[in-house]
Amino acid sequence: MVRIGVADVREAYMVDEEVSRMWGWAADLLALNDIGALSGWNESKIYGPVVQGFEAHAVHRVTMRERAHILQSAVRTRLEAAATISRGEYEAGLTHLRDCRSRARDELGTVDVIALPTVPVVAPAIGTKNVTLGTETVSVREALLRNTRAANFSGLPALSIPVATPGGLPAGLQLVGRDEHTVLRAGYQVLDALGVSPERRFGLESNVTPVQPVWSSNAPGEPRCTL
Structure with a gap:
């Protein structure tokens, strides 16, 4: 079992509302409690x-x-x-x-892989110059590079699993780990948790779409989702 945790960088989880709901669902589903350092x-x-x-x-x-x-x-x-x-x-x-x-590898600490949103926003409309993340307004380019740039800089391998958001646009769940083998194992572990069939993983099903949770709201202001 690959140990998957979250990064010790609060900024990595400053995301828009759609990605926030996706991330909250994924973090609960995967029981992400351990923390590792995202060096770089x-x-x-x-x-x-x-x-x-x-x-x-x-x-x-x-x-x-x-x-x-x-x-x-x-x-x-x-x-x-x-x-x-x-x-x-x-x-x-x-x-x-x-x-x-x-x-970078040593600073991951007790986890093998760190999970975080691939990008903090869903696909912006053509012509959008800036987006809001929490209380911060940043350029679209900065937003799209923010969470992938650190993995690139650290030299650690990473992969992204597409997951649909409540609004229907895809977001990504990024896994950054010690080595390619570990990251790929973590990817399979996440796909198992998401209930994705082997046929769908390898593109053997037609019209493959991102993992699609069933979104609902149990109470005002408390979005929930299930597979």
């Missing part, structure tokens, strides 16, 4: 954009110089900003990245 959360916010930006600009330097007009304005703006990142800043970011990856 703060570092990923500070140094992730530095490392990513410097490398992205290095890859697209020729395009920016000779064919910048073919890039979308938002992409071009980010690459222009990345051009100001110095090699010293980049190397400092790499140092923090390597340090984070060297301790």
Whole structure:
């Protein structure tokens, strides 16, 4: 049995109402009580954009110089900003990245895998610029990257299981763990808890959709769901 817990990062669970209801249901179903450290959360916010930006600009330097007009304005703006990142800043970011990856597995603590929402919002409408998470307003891009960026930065393997929300749009249950084998075992364990058939897991059923809880409300303000 893989030990699945939650991250010691409150910000990872600041989500919109739809994802909050999905997460509450999943956390209860899986009895997620243990806590593990998601190493690299703060570092990923500070140094992730530095490392990513410097490398992205290095890859697209020729395009920016000779064919910048073919890039979308938002992409071009980010690459222009990345051009100001110095090699010293980049190397400092790499140092923090390597340090984070060297301790990430040990800092999981007593759990093998950490579960958290893959992204804190359901799919935003085209043209949406900002979303609200709790009392915080952030850009759509920041929201969509928030919970996956730390896993990327830590170097730990992760997978996402799609789960439907009360409004019908899919959300993701992300599992981050010590190694790929453990994460895959945890994925099967979660699918067993969700009651997903082997045929559906491997796409052998037609019209496969995200796991769909049956949502109801037992009392005002107390949403509940069952499989």
